[in-house]
Amino acid sequence: MVDGIDERFAEQVRALLQPPTPLQVQEYYHNLLTERQIRGLKVKQNVETGKGVYADLDFAEEDVVLKDQMLFGIQHSYNKMDCFVCSFCFRFIGSIEIQIGKQLYFQSLGISMDIEDHNGTCSHASKASCWSNSSDDEGTVGAGDSDSSEGCAPSILGEINPLPIEVVESLMNGELRLPLSGKFALPSVVPCPGDCGEAYYCSESCAKADWESFHSLLCIGINSKSLCRQALKQFVEHANETNDIFLLAAKAIAFTILRYKKFKPAHCEEIKDSAVSTSTNLSVLLEAWKPISMGHKKGWWNCIGEPDDISKLERKELALTSLQFLREAMFDEEFGALFTLEIYGHIIGMFELNNLDLIVESPVEDYIQFITDLPDQKKKEVEKDIRPVLNALGEDYTNLCRGTAFYPLQSCMNHSCCPNTKAFKREEDRDGLATVIASRLIHKGEEITISYINEDLPYEERQELLADYNFTCKCSKCVRDQSHTDV
Numbered sequence: 001m002v003d004g005i006d007e008r009f010a011e012q013v014r015a016l017l018q019p020p021t022p023l024q025v026q027e028y029y030h031n032l033l034t035e036r037q038i039r040g041l042k043v044k045q046n047v048e049t050g051k052g053v054y055a056d057l058d059f060a061e062e063d064v065v066l067k068d069q070m071l072f073g074i075q076h077s078y079n080k081m082d083c084f085v086c087s088f089c090f091r092f093i094g095s096i097e098i099q100i101g102k103q104l105y106f107q108s109l110g111i112s113m114d115i116e117d118h119n120g121t122c123s124h125a126s127k128a129s130c131w132s133n134s135s136d137d138e139g140t141v142g143a144g145d146s147d148s149s150e151g152c153a154p155s156i157l158g159e160i161n162p163l164p165i166e167v168v169e170s171l172m173n174g175e176l177r178l179p180l181s182g183k184f185a186l187p188s189v190v191p192c193p194g195d196c197g198e199a200y201y202c203s204e205s206c207a208k209a210d211w212e213s214f215h216s217l218l219c220i221g222i223n224s225k226s227l228c229r230q231a232l233k234q235f236v237e238h239a240n241e242t243n244d245i246f247l248l249a250a251k252a253i254a255f256t257i258l259r260y261k262k263f264k265p266a267h268c269e270e271i272k273d274s275a276v277s278t279s280t281n282l283s284v285l286l287e288a289w290k291p292i293s294m295g296h297k298k299g300w301w302n303c304i305g306e307p308d309d310i311s312k313l314e315r316k317e318l319a320l321t322s323l324q325f326l327r328e329a330m331f332d333e334e335f336g337a338l339f340t341l342e343i344y345g346h347i348i349g350m351f352e353l354n355n356l357d358l359i360v361e362s363p364v365e366d367y368i369q370f371i372t373d374l375p376d377q378k379k380k381e382v383e384k385d386i387r388p389v390l391n392a393l394g395e396d397y398t399n400l401c402r403g404t405a406f407y408p409l410q411s412c413m414n415h416s417c418c419p420n421t422k423a424f425k426r427e428e429d430r431d432g433l434a435t436v437i438a439s440r441l442i443h444k445g446e447e448i449t450i451s452y453i454n455e456d457l458p459y460e461e462r463q464e465l466l467a468d469y470n471f472t473c474k475c476s477k478c479v480r481d482q483s484h485t486d487v
């Protein structure tokens, strides 16, 4: 596939894809852990498994080992119709009424959909799917299990019965209040400073952070800093129709450009060089790219996909179409290497090898559970107001924000089929942070491991799945299972 830009920027691309030295790795993660005030962890490299995270103190079973803030994350486009969340930190925003109203609105248009968890590394139980549709008398509530991570809430949802559109609209615009919803107050909605009507936030600080880190270049609103908003719209449409991982790759590119622009004046000042040379530009670009340079990566077309996945050539063609829209929207010769197919493919490949499913539980579920658990008399009082809304929601009500995200520390954790931690959201984890919990006692000095797959599968199936990550697992369980297979 001929691509002139790739040839022109070949040298810079080589520099960007050069793996960091052990010293650079050590420095980067030391600074990251210090800045984020994360205690008890170290990142070290070893010859066999590359970077890994190690315990720097003892952790008891169930201790939180890490809460990791993502570098790049997106909510899946199909999920935006069901869950209204902050575009930066992924907390639910607005109000219970807005959440329900939006979902009912898209449901009424026939375009709401939920796609169940797929092959992610983060195990999480969706309660919505196991709610029974108890259409019996109002007010009768079973003594259900209220454990949010596993139990099935006793339902007071009735037959599906759509609400008139005026009622749905009054939920969305705040005119209609649901009983006792004030107990589940959510942050007010802050609109995008670029006025795109696509991104919303839980606070001014999230809006600012998103604008400065990514969104100013990716916004399709009137204050966008991109070169061509039309091309951006086409880029987004293409990504939504094909693979929304392109939206995440665009975030990684925008992030690097914005850092480049921020670092460059200071860098030029430092070297007192007004006629800035190509090598200066490259060193600024390498600095801006550093967080991405640390991620384990290979070209998207060289990642092994599912057997029925698209071919290498199809991946390249798809990525090139996407990249062409992005070039039109924000190409600049100064950091042209970021717009080569080689770099685009490696960013996507990095996400393929490292990403974690982004999952945040909805407060609407807490609200419905709360109503369900009310004493009979109180429930009878509120049911006449809430029953029509619950019946309109129906059983397929979606209660999870779903997306995908790249986390700088969690992505350094190596795999084991007998891991000592699990990536797991607790009841109180209601934002986009990744939470890693100790599943047994971990001693200082031990490597922290997670499982990338379902570790309960038989040996051959585990190795087959791990082939996607390009290694053969040699953990103690695999060594034991293999010796049994060999006998």
Ligand SMILES: C[S@@+](CC[C@H](N)C(=O)[O-])C[C@H]1O[C@@H](n2cnc3c(N)ncnc32)[C@H](O)[C@@H]1O
Residues within 6 Å of the ligand: 048, 049, 050, 051, 052, 294, 295, 296, 353, 354, 411, 412, 413, 414, 415, 416, 469, 470, 471, 472, 473, 474, 475
């Ligand atoms: C999510 S990254 C983990 C961090 C990685 N070691 C690094 O250097 O950035 C996944 C990659 O780490 C390596 N890896 C993870 N677990 C491993 C294991 N148990 N044995 C060998 N290699 C492993 C594989 O190359 C895999 O594709």
